[in-house]
Amino acid sequence: MIANSVTRWSRRIGLAAAMAAAAVPSWAATDAQGGGGGGLPQLDATTYPTQIFWLIVSFILLYVIMSKVAIPRISDVLEERQERIEDDIETADRLRGEAEAVKAEYEKAVADARSEAHALVRKAMDEIAASHATAEAEAAKKTAETTKAAEARIAEQRTEALESLKSVASEAAAEATVKLTGIKVSDAKVGKAVEAAMQGGA
Amino acid sequence: MASPVEQFQIKTIGPELHVAGMDISFTNSALFMILATFVVGVFLTQSMSGRHLVPTRIQSLAELSYEFIANMVRENVGPEGRPYFPFIFSLFMFILVGNLLGMIPYSYTFTSQIIVTFAMAITIFVAITIVALIKHGFHFFTFFFPSGAPVYMAPLLIPIEILSYLSRPVSLSVRLFANMMAGHTMMKVFGGFVVALGVFGVAPLLVLVALTGFEILVAVLQAYVFTILTCIYLYDAIHLH
Amino acid sequence: MDDKNSPPSLSSLADRVKRARGGGKGSLNKDLEPGLPNSAIGVAFRVGVEMVAGVVVGAAIGYGLDQWLGTTPWMLIVFFFLGAAGGMMNVYRAATGQGLSVGYTKDADGIGPTGSKQADGESPDGGNKEG
The missing domain is CATH 1.20.5 (Single alpha-helices involved in coiled-coils or other helix-helix interfaces)
Structure with a gap:
């Protein structure tokens, strides 16, 4: 039955091919050239069964190889790669997030450190200023004390010097009197006179 | 000079085989069909045997052809096309490798045989029609009356639509067959000129070189066209308008 | 820094x-992205094949009916022209980017899931422009 239909079809196809050939001039020419050999070899229906048979055999073989071996193998590899790529992208994205977090943390730490340093500097400056002030005050106090003591000592020495000056003057006056007049004057009298002179002279 | 169509002659290889009154001897055409199967099978299984995550050059070629057809089916048939993918992929590789093997000197181009292309086209056509009938039942026949056309046009339009539908396998097979045959015939003719003209054969030789490049393009293109039309017909069968 | x-x-x-x-x-x-080079030769060749296929199928059916019904040559003539019309229909569809589908109006919502249905020689977005 197959053979029957094959030959029936082959007649029609012969017609088809002849018309196809007629449609394009270049084939018409080749057809004419090949005409000597009994027409186109493609239209020789006796070769049709073998061609169809081997077409079926080879195509079924190919189909089986494709669907059982080749296609699963290729799609496996492609899927695996797709998964791997997605994984890699996932990892990259995750690491990027982590890196961003670390960066934010780092920036925060830097900012903290900076403000802390600022505070420290200010505190140190304040402390220095404070200690400066106390030291100054102390120094001023000390200076004042020293000055006072020195003044006191000067005053003391001055009175002392004045005292000694009085006695020296009295002695000198008494001696001078003796030398000039030969009169011996009592110490008390001389002292009184010197004092009066000094006060008057002063 | 040998006839330019002599290259299409079927020659028996080995003993003649007859089964149930039919001649099924092994021939040059059959040899190249088996060879195409072998080449495709070896190429697609061996290139992938490494299963490299980063593909080698040959592996990426195999993957590229796979994804090319996968995208074609996805875009032209839709998700329903998935079960037909192995068939369409095999079809594409078979025709592509058959066409390309034919470009090798002294080889045989089985796709230049109308019976081969027609057998493939009619099988696809019948299978797709069956798919459509299973999916849509008798609703399938509304396919032949253009929606929106006036009813009184039906007696004219329905036969035209049916004929237009029936001409699908013919145009599908004739397109592939005629392209391959015309190309190979032209190459043979120009090859003949090169030999016949001797020193002056340089001019046809240049034409022949250009033609060879063009034929390789046609070989790929026709495999693609055959496959994408199969996809489009399948889409029609699954979705109907 | x-x-x-x-x-x-x-x-x-x-x-x-x-x-x-x-x-x-x-x-x-x-x-x-599928899509064939839209060369003039390609289009012309495709158009030729579509026409021839329609005519061949029409003639073959006409011839068969003539043999069966004994109406030689009327069925052949009628179906020859019907086939030519069918072929032209296919050419028209291919040229307007409706693919090669039977049924000559597009669906209300375009021509299905993809603009590449007319990839049989048409530029990939030829059909989208139409719709």
Whole structure:
């Protein structure tokens, strides 16, 4: 039955091919050239069964190889790669997030450190200023004390010097009197006179 | 000079085989069909045997052809096309490798045989029609009356639509067959000129070189066209308008 | 200084991650977008094949009916012209980017899932312009 239909079809196809050939001039020419050999070899229906048979055999073989071996193998590899790529992208994205977090943390730490340093500097400056002030005050106090003591000592020495000056003057006056007049004057009298002179002279 | 169509002659290889009154001897055409199967099978299984995550050059070629057809089916048939993918992929590789093997000197181009292309086209056509009938039942026949056309046009339009539908396998097979045959015939003719003209054969030789490049393009293109039309017909069968 | 260098690299990494996520499949599809070179010879050849196929099928059916019904040559003549009309219909559909589908009006919502249905020789977006 197959053979029957094959030959029936082959007649029609012969017609088809002849018309196809007629449609394009270049084939018409080749057809004419090949005409000597009994027409186109493609239209020789006796070769049709073998061609169809081997077409079926080879195509079924190919189909089986494709669907059982080749296609699963290729799609496996492609899927695996797709998964791997997605994984890699996932990892990259995750690491990027982590890196961003670390960066934010780092920036925060830097900012903290900076403000802390600022505070420290200010505190140190304040402390220095404070200690400066106390030291100054102390120094001023000390200076004042020293000055006072020195003044006191000067005053003391001055009175002392004045005292000694009085006695020296009295002695000198008494001696001078003796030398000039030969009169011996009592110490008390001389002292009184010197004092009066000094006060008057002063 | 040998006839330019002599290259299409079927020659028996080995003993003649007859089964149930039919001649099924092994021939040059059959040899190249088996060879195409072998080449495709070896190429697609061996290139992938490494299963490299980063593909080698040959592996990426195999993957590229796979994804090319996968995208074609996805875009032209839709998700329903998935079960037909192995068939369409095999079809594409078979025709592509058959066409390309034919470009090798002294080889045989089985796709230049109308019976081969027609057998493939009619099988696809019948299978797709069956798919459509299973999916849509008798609703399938509304396919032949253009929606929106006036009813009184039906007696004219329905036969035209049916004929237009029936001409699908013919145009599908004739397109592939005629392209391959015309190309190979032209190459043979120009090859003949090169030999016949001797020193002056340089001019046809240049034409022949250009033609060879063009034929390789046609070989790929026709495999693609055959496959994408199969996809489009399948889409029609699954979705109907 | 250090913290001025790191932000650009991090944001560019974010960009790259986004691109790798979104662009992976898109770029692949773009490369493999079907569509044939729309050469004049290609179109002319396809048109010829469609016409011839229609005529051949019509003539073959007409011839068969003539043999069966004994109406030689009327069925052959009638079906020859019907086949030519069918072939022209296919040419028309191929040329207007409706693929090769039977049924000559488009669906209300275009021609199905894809603009590449008319990829049989048409530019990939030829049909979209139509719809």
